[in-house]
Amino acid sequence: MEKLPAWADLVLVPLISLALAALISALVVLGIGGDPIEAVSVMVKGALGSAYGWGYTLYYTTSFIFTGLAVTVAYHASQFNIGGEGQAQLGGLGVALVLLAVDWPHWSVALLAASLGAAAFGAAWAAIPAWLQAKRGSHIVITTIMFNYIAAALIVYLLVEVLRPVGQMDPATAHFPASAHLPSFGEIPGLSLVFSKQVPVNVSFFLSIAACFAVWVLLWRTRLGYEIRAFGKSETAAVYAGISPTRVIVVSMLISGALAGLMAVNNVMGESERLLQNASEGAGFIGIAVALMGRNHPLGVFLAALLFGFLYQGGAEMGLWTTIPIELRTLLQGLVILFTGALDTMVRMMLVPLFRAAPMKRIGGAA
Amino acid sequence: MASATETGRQATAAPAPRPPAIELRGISKSFGAVQANKDISIRVRPGTIHGIVGENGAGKSTLMSILYGFYRADAGEILIDGRPTVIPDSQSAIRAGIGMVFQHFKLVPNFSVLENVILGAEDGALLRPSLAKARKTLADLARDYELDVDPDALVEELSVGHQQRVEILKALYRHADILILDEPTGVLTPDEADHLFRILRGLKAQGKTILLITHKLREIMEITDEVSVMRRGEMVATVTTADTSPEQLAELMVGRKVLLHVPKGPANPGREVLRVSDLHVTDALGVERLKGINLTIRAGEILGIAGVAGNGQSELLQVLGGFAKGTVSGMIAVEGAQIPAAGKGATGQTRRQIGISHVPEDRHHLGLILDFAAWENIAFGYHSAPEYQANALFMDNDAILRDTEGKMDRFDVRPPDPSLPAKSFSGGNQQKIVLAREIERNPVLLLVGQPTRGVDIGAIEFIHRRIVELRDAGAAVLLVSVELDEILSLSDRIAVMFDGQIMGERLPAETNERELGLLMAGVARTAGAA
Numbered sequence: 008m009e010k011l012p013a014w015a016d017l018v019l020v021p022l023i024s025l026a027l028a029a030l031i032s033a034l035v036v037l038g039i040g041g042d043p044i045e046a047v048s049v050m051v052k053g054a055l056g057s058a059y060g061w062g063y064t065l066y067y068t069t070s071f072i073f074t075g076l077a078v079t080v081a082y083h084a085s086q087f088n089i090g091g092e093g094q095a096q097l098g099g100l101g102v103a104l105v106l107l108a109v110d111w112p113h114w115s116v117a118l119l120a121a122s123l124g125a126a127a128f129g130a131a132w133a134a135i136p137a138w139l140q141a142k143r144g145s146h147i148v149i150t151t152i153m154f155n156y157i158a159a160a161l162i163v164y165l166l167v168e169v170l171r172p173v174g175q176m177d178p179a180t181a182h183f184p185a186s187a188h189l190p191s192f193g194e195i196p197g198l199s200l201v202f203s204k205q206v207p208v209n210v211s212f213f214l215s216i217a218a219c220f221a222v223w224v225l226l227w228r229t230r231l232g233y234e235i236r237a238f239g240k241s242e243t244a245a246v247y248a249g250i251s252p253t254r255v256i257v258v259s260m261l262i263s264g265a266l267a268g269l270m271a272v273n274n275v276m277g278e279s280e281r282l283l284q285n286a287s288e289g290a291g292f293i294g295i296a297v298a299l300m301g302r303n304h305p306l307g308v309f310l311a312a313l314l315f316g317f318l319y320q321g322g323a324e325m326g327l328w329t330t331i332p333i334e335l336r337t338l339l340q341g342l343v344i345l346f347t348g349a350l351d352t353m354v355r356m357m358l359v360p361l362f363r364a365a366p367m368k369r370i371g372g373a374a
Numbered sequence: 375m376a377s378a379t380e381t382g383r384q385a386t387a388a389p390a391p392r393p394p395a396i397e398l399r400g401i402s403k404s405f406g407a408v409q410a411n412k413d414i415s416i417r418v419r420p421g422t423i424h425g426i427v428g429e430n431g432a433g434k435s436t437l438m439s440i441l442y443g444f445y446r447a448d449a450g451e452i453l454i455d456g457r458p459t460v461i462p463d464s465q466s467a468i469r470a471g472i473g474m475v476f477q478h479f480k481l482v483p484n485f486s487v488l489e490n491v492i493l494g495a496e497d498g499a500l501l502r503p504s505l506a507k508a509r510k511t512l513a514d515l516a517r518d519y520e521l522d523v524d525p526d527a528l529v530e531e532l533s534v535g536h537q538q539r540v541e542i543l544k545a546l547y548r549h550a551d552i553l554i555l556d557e558p559t560g561v562l563t564p565d566e567a568d569h570l571f572r573i574l575r576g577l578k579a580q581g582k583t584i585l586l587i588t589h590k591l592r593e594i595m596e597i598t599d600e601v602s603v604m605r606r607g608e609m610v611a612t613v614t615t616a617d618t619s620p621e622q623l624a625e626l627m628v629g630r631k632v633l634l635h636v637p638k639g640p641a642n643p644g645r646e647v648l649r650v651s652d653l654h655v656t657d658a659l660g661v662e663r664l665k666g667i668n669l670t671i672r673a674g675e676i677l678g679i680a681g682v683a684g685n686g687q688s689e690l691l692q693v694l695g696g697f698a699k700g701t702v703s704g705m706i707a708v709e710g711a712q713i714p715a716a717g718k719g720a721t722g723q724t725r726r727q728i729g730i731s732h733v734p735e736d737r738h739h740l741g742l743i744l745d746f747a748a749w750e751n752i753a754f755g756y757h758s759a760p761e762y763q764a765n766a767l768f769m770d771n772d773a774i775l776r777d778t779e780g781k782m783d784r785f786d787v788r789p790p791d792p793s794l795p796a797k798s799f800s801g802g803n804q805q806k807i808v809l810a811r812e813i814e815r816n817p818v819l820l821l822v823g824q825p826t827r828g829v830d831i832g833a834i835e836f837i838h839r840r841i842v843e844l845r846d847a848g849a850a851v852l853l854v855s856v857e858l859d860e861i862l863s864l865s866d867r868i869a870v871m872f873d874g875q876i877m878g879e880r881l882p883a884e885t886n887e888r889e890l891g892l893l894m895a896g897v898a899r900t901a902g903a904a
Binding site (some may be wrong): 195228229232234237240244246247251 | 696697721722723724732734744746755757758767768769771
């Protein structure tokens with residue numbers, strides 16, 4: 008396929024894709040008797056119009072950054088990790104076990120320990136599909152999907168049978184000790200001037216930003232990243248160069264699983280402060296869309312996660328304050344994924360003739 | 375039947391002066407900013423074999439694709455038998471009497487020859503009448519043109535030479551008067567190529583017009599009546615073959631004087647660098663690909679491995695390069711020390727550590743990561759080298775960049791831009807990137823597979839020079855090539871492989887293409903045994 012200028016590829020194509028998704032969503036809203044303009048204004052106001060709205064948008068963004076990065080790292084090794092959901096839930100288990108084990112002296116120590124627990128459990132959950140792929144050739148897409156179901160069932164079992172405190176009715180762990188409470192933006196000096204109300208976004212947002220940078224360094228500045236990218240582009244060439252496929256597949260999936268698991272620091276440790284059933288709420292799957300739209304680059308992942316954070320929070324507000332049902336949020340997300348992920352080739356094909364025609368006209372004009 | 379009527383029509387047309395079979399007038403075609411064809415005009419006389427030569431990227435394939443309806447020209451006119459013809463798709467090309475034999479065959483492997491021939495040219499919904507008609511036509515064609523193929527054989531069971539005949543039969547079955555062949559001898563043994571040329575001469579005698587695209591100047595000299603030379607999208611000359619020479623054609627193609635054979639002094643073989651004993655490789659399907667290979671190479675000599683592609687040369691390179699597939703047995707020793715032939719200790723990394731460099735046969739799938747920048751490819755395989763590390767954690771990308779700039783300069787890689795992705799370089803420049811990476815490691819043993827496949831004539835001379843220089847510096851070189859010319863001009867000794875075995879060793883001065891060709895076809899051993 009012919010190439011577009013870099014700026015068109017990185018900026019114009021996603022924007023047009025988004026506009027198309029928004030347009031079709033607007034038509035659907037019209038079709039069910041709603042007012043698209045009102046919907047948009049409620050979404051924007053609810054998600055971005057106040058510090059309170061931002062507090063939720065950024066909270067979701069944090070989760071999506073982690074799961075988006077997880078998909079990104081695996082993608083560069085040409086592994087399609089669809090298991091972010093299960094890995095994030097296991098990460099939650101890791102967080103819960105770590106935080107309930109000891110009375111932590113300070114939240115920063117607790118954060119470090121919980122991060123390690125989340126990463127270790129997420130990585131462990133990715134390790135089995137990775138090993139099966141590397142050694143047995145079992146397709147990673149199939150195995151990671153299956154592991155999502157296994158994870159959900161395992162967590163329910165553990166919550167109901169093992170971790171539920173005696174006498175508690177709902178399937179959840181006990182509350183984490185108050186010393187492990189992560190400061191939210193409303194509690195951080197300086198930020199608290201802006202975020203006056205209680206908001207879920209917390210210090211793990213900065214952890215997610217650090218993770219973006221760390222993934223960028225890993226992929227483009229280290230030998231391991233070089234091997235991951237080389238293997239992802241061409242397995243045969245990687246083998247010629249002496250890169251071990253087993254090592255790349257397993258290590259990249261471990262990192263991917265660890266990143267997905269780290270999401271639990273945001274939602275389990277930072278927000279619910281105990282492990283609930285289905286704590287990840289589909290963020291693992293949204294990570295796929297985030298990585299796709301972010302072109303598997305940490306900066307793109309950050310921007311895409313921000314967009315999906317906005318859609319998530321804005322959609323909730325729309326469901327709350329308009330007659331449009333909240334299910335439309337799912338439709339909008341679906342359309343965004345469809346257009347930015349699956350149909351961006353179509354958008355690019357529509358743009359190619361425009362960019363080809365432009366210089367020719369100039370020549371024609373001169374002649 | 376078909377051929378008889380065709381011939382009849384041409385015979386009646388013969389007395390009047392016939393217009394050119396193909397005439398192109400001012401054909402231009404651009405892809406974005408790249409102009410692949412610039413104002414190309416050519417006249418191909420009917421009943422002749424017309425060669426088209428040019429380096430990779432000269433625009434030959436684009437021109438042929440326009441003629442066969444894959445692309446539409448931006449400007450210009452096509453005349454077939456003097457009639458202006460619009461060819462928007464390949465169906466129209468076939469209707470205009472044009473048949474095309476691609477370099478990579480377009481056959482259905484698990485269909486029979488007959489089924490392949492009628493595919494897309496069936497008469498009606500039922501196959502039986504078409505098959506019967508095709509069977510008769512094929513018998514006639516086989517008789518007229520030495521195009522014998524068992525009509526009921528499955529294509530996947532045919533040799534490459536026979537598969538090519540099926541492609542030609544397909545074209546003739548569709549009443550092609552003009553046959554375009556794209557690099558037809560690339561996959562053939564010398565004997566098969568000779569047979570193909572006899573077929574082409576037979577077709578010419580029946581009044582067919584043949585366009586032959588090739589980079590092998592020897593073939594052009596041998597079989598064509600006229601030859602057109604393309605360079606950078608333009609038609610630079612059309613000459614009568616009898617009035618030209620390979621040297622002149624090469625000069626026209628490149629735009630400067632080219633040495634077709636690199637001068638090289640006698641070898642000074644030193645200590646033994648590589649010894650391979652009784653090497654066997656059996657692939658995952660249980661087929662034995664190497665059947666007991668024995669060979670040695672000394673420092674300062676080039677051992678050339680001749681053979682038709684697919685006779686075990688690739689497997690030999692893979693084992694030596696440390697990435698064998700399947701089951702391996704046998705002994706490999708480098709400078710007297712035995713090294714593992716396969717398994718844990720045999721990887722590309724361990725091979726490089728003991729001084730084995732490898733320019734692989736397939737630079738697109740092995741030697742390069744096409745999406746990686748040139749500088750990233752310069753580190754490929756040597757990405758653990760100490761000079762490329764900034765510290766224990768990070769690679770030193772700046773150091774690799776600087777190294778790449780130097781290598782691009784010394785190996786004349788164009789354009790000398792380390793940040794361009796490998797895929798945007800021409801074949802010759804891609805190969806120079808791989809060579810620069812492997813040769814500048816000063817290996818004790820250099821493995822080279824098909825060093826000039828898909829490489830421009832101008833770059834071939836350069837690449838050959840570098841290989842000879844490395845030999846003169848004392849390296850042992852294992853050269854695998856399907857180009858006999860290349861084997862004969864570079865090797866100090868020649869081993870011929872056939873069916874996973876070495877059929878014999880010859881000295882270049884004491885052998886010729888004829889003898890090597892027989893060995894390549896596995897004839898000598900059978901004859902010797904009988």
